[in-house]
Amino acid sequence: MPALCRTCLETFDDGRRCPACGSPRVTAHPELFSLSIAHMDCDAFYASVEKRDNPDLADKPVIIGGGKRGVVSTACYIARIRGVKSAMPMFQALKLCPDAVVIRPRMKVYAEVSKQIRALMDELTPDVEPLSLDEAFMDLSGTRRLHGHPPAVMLARLVKRMKDDLGLTGSIGLSHNKFLAKIASDLDKPRGFSVIGQAETAAFLQDKPVRLIWGVGQATQAQLEKAGIHRFSDLLRWEREDLHARFGAMGDRLYHLARGEDHRRVSANAPVKSISNETTFFEDTADPDLLDGHIWRLAENVSDRAKARGMAGRVVTLKLKRANHALLTRRVTLHDATQMADTIYRTARALYDAAGDQGPYRLIGVGISHLVAEAQADRSTDLLDPQAAKRSGAERATDAIRAKFGEGAILKGRALR
């Protein structure tokens, strides 16, 4: 059986240890050198970056997340052993792991590191589809001749370089489609390298729970369970038409995924569909002034990101989560697509005013969608708002000042609320 040493990248035929360096970090699989769709997932990415940048944290449980009301966005493996999981409320995490070091996320740093990882991936193939800062799909089909090595070797080299050059570890899932590659990368974390071949696909999936499917959350899972579908083998008993009738478009997807089929391409330019940002409060609030400050900061963040991408949105959405977790979403289609913080803020603020709801809220979010290129945006101003042109000029000037002197160089008063 073809085998690969992930320590020295030696390839050989079978064996539990590498014949060249003696390392036990060996991956062996009959289809190892013929598969080419991979999913790379960094191990506890944010926490690993923090540990790398602050060696004192190396043997401490580290949780990345915001405030006592926030949720865990990443927990390092030490904290995970204690039962801390991502998306867990912070108070619960701290109950499980009172000695944890809680660190506020430094998104800018993570984004920077993510770019470096992306650069390494780009050397492997032009078909890199990032899912987030710390994970991506790669299609290495047809790169064997270019690199002189099969995809598996190049992927092992990628994680080795991530470790050597960037001080970060990642796990690889290698298979024949995206769905299985993503499942595979999760099988052997951290520092994993898992392979799911064509031949074993059906047997592999058979007993697995359907929640493995990306996009099947609690709600879908509950629906599926109602229909008696718990495992992939349950899905195989359904006719395609019946699945479609019961679950719509999702049903068609389930039919194929149950058979390990996923024809989605790894696409480098998966179009961005929306840009949004939200914040969870330390304490539930109904204070309009406070909320106003949040709406502004969120609008500004969304606007910054839209400007960075050269995009603008035609629809502005305001999201409010009440103290009882009930969600309130309001959206409006603008006459003219926008990327301006001022317009996003004013629109979201009007939505807030029109919501006719008293709160209190635990979360507020602002987003734009129906994105268009910035050339098609902000092309006209409001006749009834003669100051709009001036404010827009001021915003462009603010952007220029920030680009030159840094993020905090100039702020609006309401950003301080």
Added chain:
Amino acid sequence: MKFSIERGALLKAVAQAQSVVERRNTIPILANVLIEAEGSDVHFRATDLDIEVVDKAPAQVERAGATTVSAVTLHEIVRKLPDGALVTLTDDGAAGRLSVEAGRSHFNLATLPKEDFPVMASSEYSSNFSAPAAVLRRLFDKSKFAISTEETRYYLNGVYMHVSEADGGKVLRCVATDGHRLARIDADLPEGASDMPGVIVPRKTVGELRKLLDDDDTQIAVSVSETKVRFATPDITLTSKVIDGTFPDYTRVIPTGNTRRLEVDAAEFAQAVDRVATVSSERSRAVKLSLDEDKLTLSVNAPDSGAAEEELAVAYGDERLDIGFNAKYLLEIASQVDRENAVFLFNSSGDPTLMREGNDTSAVYVVMPMRV
């Protein structure tokens, strides 16, 4: 209740009623028209709780009475009856059915009790005057295209009808705007209207009102209060709530210092705009106007789909100017011009542009440029 009525008269009355009725109704009675027969007339009354229309038609009333029946169904039936037919409507009271008979056709329609029908409370009108249909038609026809559909600015969802000062004294004025274009139309102030409170007439009311204004010679009795407006012909009375809000101060957005004057044949201009805009597939198609000595070049450059250009001979004597507009807005305001040339007054490529017909300031339009 029993009466007979000529099919044409019935159709006209029911058509007006069914157009006021909302198609999707949660309150069943609002889908119905209230039919009241007495003396030699029958009244047809329909409402959506914001607008009420009452249509009077002559009929041979055998037995006075009243009932309500689905406005849409009755309209469909009458529409399909042969022209000139005599229609007999009989309400037997007890069975809750209205029988409609015409020739050999016979229909039985479910009714709802007349007591359940919400009749709009009558109110005191502070101002009553009379205006020719043609005058009102011009005021509303030329302004309604600019009504906003934006729900957050609900106070723009109608035409602001009020009394204002113009060069020649007081005028009856209608203004509508959606923040991108604005229409301001003046008419001679009818006698008795000078104390009229300004009201925002909702979009739907404007649409319903239009049906009363087809005949030039009709005098329309207009009654206005702070909360309601009523338009009446001898046969039809349209009562509507007005939008409860403050119309923005539009006067400050109408440019007064625009000096660059372009004069162009409105029809030629509209056709050219329409032609060049064809190549753009964007939602808001931007047309660039390039002005030079007696020459106007219209161009569209849509990177994804193509480019177009057209030149027009015009009267223009100012500096060169490039300015962009939404093609749809240009077409809409150009189509308001029917007698003389369209006169555009520009300032810069970022400022609102004014358009009027010749030197007639009784109808002016403002349109906001867009970056091209």
